[in-house]
Amino acid sequence: MAIEPDTKDWTWVLERPCLECGYDGALVAAADVAARVRATVPVYRRALAALGSAVRTRDDRWSILEYACHVRDVHRLYDYRLGLMLEQDDPLFPNWDQDESSEGYAAQDPALVAEELAEAAEEIADAFDGVEPDQWRRTGRRSDGKAFTIDTFARYYLHDIEHHAWDITGDPAGSWL
Numbered sequence: 413m414a415i416e417p418d419t420k421d422w423t424w425v426l427e428r429p430c431l432e433c434g435y436d437g438a439l440v441a442a443a444d445v446a447a448r449v450r451a452t453v454p455v456y457r458r459a460l461a462a463l464g465s466a467v468r469t470r471d472d473r474w475s476i477l478e479y480a481c482h483v484r485d486v487h488r489l490y491d492y493r494l495g496l497m498l499e500q501d502d503p504l505f506p507n508w509d510q511d512e513s514s515e516g517y518a519a520q521d522p523a524l525v526a527e528e529l530a531e532a533a534e535e536i537a538d539a540f541d542g543v544e545p546d547q548w549r550r551t552g553r554r555s556d557g558k559a560f561t562i563d564t565f566a567r568y569y570l571h572d573i574e575h576h577a578w579d580i581t582g583d584p585a586g587s588w589l
Contacts, residue, residue, distance in 0.1 A: 421556075425571040426564050433578035435571045435585035442548055442563040445570050446537035448589065449487075453530045455577045455588050456480050460522040460529075474517070479576045480525050481517035487532035490569045494539050497552040497562055507555040533573075540566055 429436040440448070459465060465476040474482070489508055496503040548563040560568065574585035 421558070422571065423558055423568060426568055430571060430575060430585070433571075433575045433585040435574050435578075437567040437571055440567050440570060442540075442543075442566040445566040446540040448570055448586065449533050449537045449540070449573055451589050452483075452573055452577050453533050455581060455583075456483065456529050457526045459580045460526040465522045466518060468518075473579070476580045477520060477522050477525060478517040479580050480522070480529055481520055483573055483576050484525060484529040484532050486569070486572050487529065487536050490565075491532065491536040491539055493552060494536065494543075494562065494565070497550050497560075497565065498543070498547060500552075502551045502553065504553050505555065 425435060426437045428438070459476045460480050462476065465480075468475045468478075493503075493505050496505065543562055543566075548561060550562050551559060552562075552565065553559045571585070577583070577588070578585050
């Protein structure tokens with residue numbers, strides 16, 4: 413079975429827990445997102461260092477390497493989008509096709525991806541650390557019309573990072589804190 417493109421609208425994680433990974437966005441303070449992002453970096457580093465990290469263990473799931481490449485790219489994308497929200501009034505985010513972006517993930521070097529992921533995680537964590545109290549209400553929109561404040565954007569983004577850490581470890585979201 414091939415991997416099917418993800419067409420779900422995951423914004424519900426802001427209102428109720430994810431039954432798969434255990435993430436509960438309603439219980440996360442946006443100001444804690446940076447620390448939680450940093451806490452996932454060793455999880456991804458360990459997984460990428462494991463023998464066979466580039467091998468898919470199931471036909472319908474990515475390999476550890478592919479998940480890590482995706483997470484690296486999510487860090488970069490959300491850092492860019494956060495910058496737009498801080499610099500512009502209610503920006504419309506350019507669309508991102510994550511399935512198209514995943515082409516070539518399986519051929520990347522796990523050691524390089526580990527470094528790039530750590531760097532990208534630190535950059536966005538630093539950006540969230542720099543958000544001033546009055547900026548958490550600034551807004552931005554996805555191309556499908558979903559609107560976010562920086563607060564909801566941060567908590568929505570964190571689910572993606574922690575969910576994929578769960579995908580590769582089976583440990584509940586946030587358990588590595």
